[in-house]
Amino acid sequence: MDKELLAERFQADRGHLRAVAYRMLGSLSEAEDAVQETWIKLNRSDVGDVRNLSGWLTTVVGRVCLDMLRSRTSRREDPLEYALPDPVVREEGAADPEQEALLADSVGLALLVVLETLSPAERLAFVLHDMFSVSFDEIAPIVDRTPAATRQLASRARQRVQGAAPAPAPDAARQRQVVDAFLAASQAGDFEGLLAVLDPDVLLRVDGGDLAAAASKLVRGAEAVTAQALTFAKFRHDSRNVTVNGAAGLVSLVNGTPVGLMAFTITDTRIVRIDIVADPERLAALGVR
Structure with missing residues (x-):
């Protein structure tokens, strides 16, 4: 694929990839790093035969985030239970298309806190499947498990989330x-x-x-x-x-x-x-x- 066209396709998916990475990492700066790493991997890959580039990019950024979660070391001296993920803040009533894309389908701070308690593999399975409708067949190779075992990862994560992350009032x-x-x-x-x-x-x-x-x-x-x-x-x-x-x-x-x-x-x-x-x-x- 032509490099210029490839860059255009990637740019069209950047907001989606950043949203995936934010849910995976709970950090705005790390999410941006993961998106940049995905761009580097895209440039190094032959995607001429890839039929669904958006899907391919989603699984790549998911794998990048999984590696980052597994290698992450604590940045805080206080216990993890006190640490909050990065919030997305904006002036009330102000329109910000980039932030709206980042928070599409609603991802409250309470939910991100619960996601921090999941294992990296559980978090990946839940985020990609439940939030972005990626199939377990596509997720399984990323976490080195069978589709059935990957389904169980997402199920365990879902139970934790449903029990601990209250849904905010929509009004x-x-x-x-x-x-x-x-x-x-x-x-x-x-x-x-x-x-x-x-x-x-x-x-x-x-x-x-x-x-x-x-x-x-x-x-x-x-x-x-x-x-x-x-x-x-x-x-x-x-x-x-x-x-x-x-x-x-x-x-x-x-x-x-x-x-x-x-x-x-x-x-x-x-x-x-x-x-x-x-x-x-x-x-x-x-x-x-």
Whole structure:
């Protein structure tokens, strides 16, 4: 295939490949690296007989991501349970076609956290099959298993995901109302008001970054989360509404500098998860301004 045509075909699939890699790796920068590595492999391969180039590229980026997961070393000193995947943040109401493509079919932060707990092979089987409709026959060679064994990998992953990743409420306006009520209650020190918007089994996760392990924590239950009201003190400064992986969120600013990103998962009218990134360096790396 002509190199120029090959580049055009790859560019047409770049957004799709980045979406696959983001779900596999939970890191925006690593996803970009995986897409670039896929481009290098494409240039080194003879694809003249490939009938479905998009499918071929999907399996290649999947294999690249699998290798990256297997060789990944921890970048944090705090336990994995505190570490949050890279969120996709945008101004509320702003249109960004690239981010919309990245988050197509909805991939909330809570889901990415659960995917982090899967084995690399389970994650690949689940992401490629359940999210991108790749057949088990195509996935099996990547994980060196039979199609039947690959199906079992995806099934185990699916059970973990269904039990641990709540689906967010689809009504964006209602999500924002709940977040506004939460913020007002936290600013006023209104514990009863906080309990009214928190699910009894709410989970709070704070990722303080490499240099702030003491600020990293995991808190479960409405009363325990309410007792951590000081955690939200920074949000009493200037805050800006944003969406985080398509759901309602907040950025807190001090003198114009982002100091915290708060993501909410809301089911019906209650907050079931709160995820906070509180490391300014990481916020800057994520492009939160």
